[in-house]
Amino acid sequence: MTPELIQYLESIRDSARLERADETGIMSELEAHIQDKVRELTQSGLTEEEALKTCLGEMGGTRLVARQIYEAYSQGSWKQALLTSIPHLLFGLLFLLNWWHYPGWVSIVLMLILATTIYGWWHGKPNWVFSWLGYTLLPVLAVGLSLLYLPKLWSLLALLVYFPMALWWLFRIIVQTNKRDWIFSSLMLLPLPILTGWFLAVSESGKFTHYSLQIVNYFAPWIGLSFIALALTIAAFIRLRQRWLRVALLATSGLMTVTLIVHYTIGKLNTFTFFGLILVMWGVLLVPALLERYLKGGRRIAWRHRNIIAHKSK
Amino acid sequence: MVPRRDLMKGSSNSLLLSLLEQQPMYGYQIVKELEARSQGYFKFKEGTLYPALHRLEKSGLISGKWQKLPNGRQRRYYYITARGLSKLALEKSQWQDFLTAVKLILQPGPSSS
Numbered sequence: 001m002t003p004e005l006i007q008y009l010e011s012i013r014d015s016a017r018l019e020r021a022d023e024t025g026i027m028s029e030l031e032a033h034i035q036d037k038v039r040e041l042t043q044s045g046l047t048e049e050e051a052l053k054t055c056l057g058e059m060g061g062t063r064l065v066a067r068q069i070y071e072a073y074s075q076g077s078w079k080q081a082l083l084t085s086i087p088h089l090l091f092g093l094l095f096l097l098n099w100w101h102y103p104g105w106v107s108i109v110l111m112l113i114l115a116t117t118i119y120g121w122w123h124g125k126p127n128w129v130f131s132w133l134g135y136t137l138l139p140v141l142a143v144g145l146s147l148l149y150l151p152k153l154w155s156l157l158a159l160l161v162y163f164p165m166a167l168w169w170l171f172r173i174i175v176q177t178n179k180r181d182w183i184f185s186s187l188m189l190l191p192l193p194i195l196t197g198w199f200l201a202v203s204e205s206g207k208f209t210h211y212s213l214q215i216v217n218y219f220a221p222w223i224g225l226s227f228i229a230l231a232l233t234i235a236a237f238i239r240l241r242q243r244w245l246r247v248a249l250l251a252t253s254g255l256m257t258v259t260l261i262v263h264y265t266i267g268k269l270n271t272f273t274f275f276g277l278i279l280v281m282w283g284v285l286l287v288p289a290l291l292e293r294y295l296k297g298g299r300r301i302a303w304r305h306r307n308i309i310a311h312k313s314k
Numbered sequence: 315m316v317p318r319r320d321l322m323k324g325s326s327n328s329l330l331l332s333l334l335e336q337q338p339m340y341g342y343q344i345v346k347e348l349e350a351r352s353q354g355y356f357k358f359k360e361g362t363l364y365p366a367l368h369r370l371e372k373s374g375l376i377s378g379k380w381q382k383l384p385n386g387r388q389r390r391y392y393y394i395t396a397r398g399l400s401k402l403a404l405e406k407s408q409w410q411d412f413l414t415a416v417k418l419i420l421q422p423g424p425s426s427s
Contacts, residue, residue: 030361058360065361072372
């Protein structure tokens with residue numbers, strides 16, 4: 001394969017963001033098509049270079065082909081939509097049914113989420129696994145919050161160790177998820193602004209007290225509903241084909257949920273916190289996208305560098 | 315005027331099913347067959363054929379199978395399924411009704427006046 005052909009196919013592969021199981025077949029099919037056509041064009045008298053140029057022109061731009069492939073494969077079934085929404089539904093039900101203060105139920109939900117995530121992660125990382133993965137970050141968040149209750153100096157020291165480790169772990173997970181598609185990292189992190197919003201609304205000066213429990217009790221139906229709304233958004237996300245619609249859906253749903261939290265907790269969250277939450281929400285959407293851009297840029301430079309070296313050594 | 319691309323969009327499924335009804339084909343063969351039979355009218359960006367084929371496959375109207383050629387290369391042949399055949403029959407009759415109606419308007423006969 002010539003570097004031009006490799007670059008063409010790589011560019012489609014990069015933008016089509018397919019599951020591994022589908023990727024090999026589609027790329028082989030495109031490659032076979034190009035090889036057939038190039039062979040025919042060279043037999044008609046064109047040079048190899050001219051034939052490839054003509055062929056790639058007639059195949060269509062990589063963006064067009066990749067977008068259409070993405071749209072052919074992106075839509076999940078209703079079963080997948082349900083599977084992706086289940087962790088949000090479970091969390092919603094914990095609060096709607098007021099079971100959140102039973103450690104047994106909370107543990108069962110967390111164990112179920114952890115087991116399902118591990119199963120999905122080791123079985124080809126299907127699209128639904130990323131919304132489950134988001135909730136496995138909760139115990140890490142809980143450990144971080146519990147450090148606030150240590151004596152002051154110990155708390156400071158523990159947080160100094162905890163923060164870089166937790167951030168590094170989160171970074172690694174986002175990088176792994178971004179290998180599939182940055183949009184799944186956003187999907188994974190989507191509950192984060194909602195959880196932060198509710199936590200700030202019920203806790204005084206960032207600490208969870210007995211009074212906070214009473215407030216959680218009071219807000220439980222609204223907390224539950226915000227997770228149910230998230231579940232419905234995610235189901236719609238899975239059923240959508242167009243990428244821009246998916247991104248728009250994630251952005252508006254996050255914005256609306258954060259607005260609702262601020263609206264229902266009137267007096268508990270001020271405008272400053274509202275804008276802070278909006279920033280967190282935009283961060284959830286933008287950080288994975290920017291990270292993917294950065295990592296891909298690095299890979300492209302490495303790829304070009306390899307080609308230049310290969311060309312020089314000829 | 316309706317762009318040719320839009321006309322193609324609305325009829326691509328019927329065209330692909332119709333070709334595969336006659337014999338199983340692989341992607342490049344479909345492109346050439348479509349171009350030859352339409353005398354060059356149906357020409358499109360060839361890379362976009364595969365998403366269309368895969369959509370049909372996901373709907374269960376066709377199925378694809380890899381086949382190894384004597385020279386060792388592999389090709390994916392597409393076959394029309396029973397579901398695809400009944401869908402094609404339905405679409406053919408819809409097209410026939412549509413064409414008849416368009417013809418009645420574009421070429422009015424003496425009886426219509």
